[in-house]
Amino acid sequence: MGNTFGRPFDRERQRAILLDSLRMLETVREGGTLLDLPFQWDGDFSIFLGRSS
């Protein structure tokens, strides 16, 4: 979470995720379809459960 389209300034990845999502508008034939994109997060990842402010 917080990196829906990848890393900062990674224009290529950001574009690819956005474009793959928009292309679904033309390809999906059934409501509720979920598509797993092929992109992998290439580093450590910890779940962020919020903080108090």
Added chain:
Amino acid sequence: MDPIRYVEKLNNHYRSQGFQPYQWTVNDDAPLTPLKKPLNQCRVAMLTSGGVSRCDAPPFNPQARNDLRLDVLDSDSLPGCLAINDDYYDHSDAERDINCIFPVERLRELAVEGIIGAVAPHHYSGFMGRIYTRSAVINEGAPALALRLKEDRVDAAALVPA
């Protein structure tokens, strides 16, 4: 890397805090409205739920609950100066590059390339924080957004969770 079992982890987290498990929405039906024209003729808008506001507007409440505030953002002015106020996700990367969560510049490039028809005149920021009143989303928040999209004659909208 294995997928993160986010729902399971959140349920465990809530339980450890003494709360009942979160009542996730289950939608039995998801009607599909096919595009009426090719993507390269569509006017596309985008919404972020990431607590994003213009610097000259009041900030979102980072601990908000049931906040149906919807900000209308002039798409030509984006990104410009934006503030992020939300305590429920890590927005340190998005502070450096808003396109991590709200790729307004990438969308504009797709329009320049002719892959989409046009960027809509307005993008949106709303549905942030924790919203427990799902009926308010269905009956108030979502229809208010849909009305704005219709007024702008938007063909497709990307609703981006943060």
